[in-house]
Amino acid sequence: MSISRRNFIKGSSSALIAGMLPVSMVKLAFAKPEHNFTFAYISDSHIQHIKNNQFVRNWDQGLKRAVAEANLLDPKPDFAVFGGDLAQLGTKAELDHGAEILSGLRYKNYMVMGEHDYYLDYGEYWSELYGKQYYSFDHKGVHFVVLNSILTYDEWNNRWDTAEQRMGEMAGLDNPNGSPFMVGKKQLKWLKKDLAKYDKDTPVVVFSHSPLQKIYKGWNFWTEEAEQIQKLLNRFEQANVIYGHVHQIQYNQIGNIAFSSVMSTAWPWPYPSTYAQAESHLPILTVPMNRADPFDERDATGWQFMNMHSGRTDLSFNLYSNDNRILKWNAKRNHLEDDKYQYQNNPTAPQKHY
Amino acid sequence: MKWLTLILLIFLVPGQRIVADEFSEKDVERWLAQFEIVAKEGRQLWVSPKLGTNGVACAQCHPNGANTHPETYPKFQKQLGKVTHIWEMINWCIKNPLEGKSLAADDPKMIALQAYIYKERKGVALSPGKH
Numbered sequence: 270m271s272i273s274r275r276n277f278i279k280g281s282s283s284a285l286i287a288g289m290l291p292v293s294m295v296k297l298a299f300a301k302p303e304h305n306f307t308f309a310y311i312s313d314s315h316i317q318h319i320k321n322n323q324f325v326r327n328w329d330q331g332l333k334r335a336v337a338e339a340n341l342l343d344p345k346p347d348f349a350v351f352g353g354d355l356a357q358l359g360t361k362a363e364l365d366h367g368a369e370i371l372s373g374l375r376y377k378n379y380m381v382m383g384e385h386d387y388y389l390d391y392g393e394y395w396s397e398l399y400g401k402q403y404y405s406f407d408h409k410g411v412h413f414v415v416l417n418s419i420l421t422y423d424e425w426n427n428r429w430d431t432a433e434q435r436m437g438e439m440a441g442l443d444n445p446n447g448s449p450f451m452v453g454k455k456q457l458k459w460l461k462k463d464l465a466k467y468d469k470d471t472p473v474v475v476f477s478h479s480p481l482q483k484i485y486k487g488w489n490f491w492t493e494e495a496e497q498i499q500k501l502l503n504r505f506e507q508a509n510v511i512y513g514h515v516h517q518i519q520y521n522q523i524g525n526i527a528f529s530s531v532m533s534t535a536w537p538w539p540y541p542s543t544y545a546q547a548e549s550h551l552p553i554l555t556v557p558m559n560r561a562d563p564f565d566e567r568d569a570t571g572w573q574f575m576n577m578h579s580g581r582t583d584l585s586f587n588l589y590s591n592d593n594r595i596l597k598w599n600a601k602r603n604h605l606e607d608d609k610y611q612y613q614n615n616p617t618a619p620q621k622h623y
Numbered sequence: 624m625k626w627l628t629l630i631l632l633i634f635l636v637p638g639q640r641i642v643a644d645e646f647s648e649k650d651v652e653r654w655l656a657q658f659e660i661v662a663k664e665g666r667q668l669w670v671s672p673k674l675g676t677n678g679v680a681c682a683q684c685h686p687n688g689a690n691t692h693p694e695t696y697p698k699f700q701k702q703l704g705k706v707t708h709i710w711e712m713i714n715w716c717i718k719n720p721l722e723g724k725s726l727a728a729d730d731p732k733m734i735a736l737q738a739y740i741y742k743e744r745k746g747v748a749l750s751p752g753k754h
Contacts, residue, residue: 317678325677327720441670443686488686536683536720539690545747546687560690563716564702 309339312352312513313533316367331534335572349376352513353383353478384419389436418477421448450479451493472507472580485541485549507580521552522604537569556610665739675721688743695753
């Protein structure tokens with residue numbers, strides 16, 4: 270390993286960050302200027318408590334860096350979103366520590382619930398910090414919906430002797446004792462009512478932790494009621510779903526709905542197709558990321574900024590120590606498209622390390 | 624002297640012959656079961672917060688052992704500047720993301736981790752040297 274890389278891994282002073290960051294966003298003018306704005310999106314920081322006041326340094330670094338970089342955005346985004354899994358095992362210590370780092374963000378911040386925040390106490394402490402587990406709001410003519418999509422069957426919840434055990438079982442991505450994510454009947458009813466108030470030409474953006482599409486059940490890249498939710502969203506001419514959980518770039522188009530994932534600030538995940546024993550369904554639109562470098566702990570982690578225009582969201586993935594990737598809305602083809610890598614047969618994404 | 628006695632003894636034991644390795648279905652079953660026991664230990668280590676010192680487990684980043692590419696070893700590991708076997712990369716991940724202590728190549732834990740990794744990768748063609 271070269272010395273400069275070691276220094277790079279160790280150092281993450283804000284001076285270093287400022288020096289290497291592309292902070293200016295390219296804002297494009299579109300038909301309805303009132304719908305044009307930007308927001309920042311940070312997700313999956315998995316703050317993990319060791320003991321006393323010790324936390325896993327690696328994950329702390331990822332989140333701190335995202336907050337520091339997002340604060341440098343120019344022009345300033347209208348708001349920020351945190352996409353869930355602030356904590357690893359949902360404890361007060363982890364949520365408090367994560368919340369403290371996140372509070373460094375200089376923007377209004379909307380929170381999404383992740384399974385790692387939830388299963389210790391069904392999100393009670395998270396709600397003390399952040400309020401409602403699902404809600405909606407309007408911003409410059411766009412309707413935003415935040416779902417808690419990581420609920421599951423009561424039967425599974427009641428299966429465990431202790432809260433810690435329940436949390437531990439749900440925290441393992443590949444745990445065969447896990448249970449599929451869902452929004453549940455009550456929330457689905459709420460969603461239906463919430464969306465009914467809007468005309469079909471209102472742009473709608475949904476933030477969820479799980480994908481709201483069925484990609485691979487084994488790792489919960491999955492939401493049980495995906496089809497029902499998609500049906501509700503498809504009524505809108507411009508519907509967008511942005512989700513966390515998967516720790517990798519994914520994007521898709523189903524009817525009027527544009528899907529895109531966001532990165533984790535903590536660690537990357539392999540694509541489900543790399544697991545030889547199971548079948549998965551990565552959207553064919555997705556040009557996958559290249560392999561991550563295990564010698565660079567921030568490789569293939571990052572955060573994103575979103576450019577909202579014409580009812581659609583372009584995404585810029587700020588990939589630490591990697592060339593950034595940009596997904597733009599292609600109005601002719603009617604789906605998101607990487608601005609450089611557009612087809613599965615050209616899948617090698619920009620990659621400095623391997 | 625001693626050798627001579629030994630050789631003589633072998634020839635003198637009645638019915639003793641030199642034969643090819645013979646085994647029954649029962650043997651095969653037992654051997655496979657032995658492998659499964661060790662692979663299971665490997666899986667337990669895979670999800671264990673105790674393998675390292677910071678509570679992080681292999682499974683957090685490698686669900687089902689994915690992205691460990693056992694079929695590509697031995698290979699040139701660019702970052703180490705030499706051809707390595709998988710146990711060296713396992714140690715890399717123990718020392719770094721898990722902030723733990725490396726294991727000896729023949730440590731039973733190291734064998735168990737590999738048994739698990741290879742089991743999850745069963746059926747994938749060998750491809751030594753592949754990046």
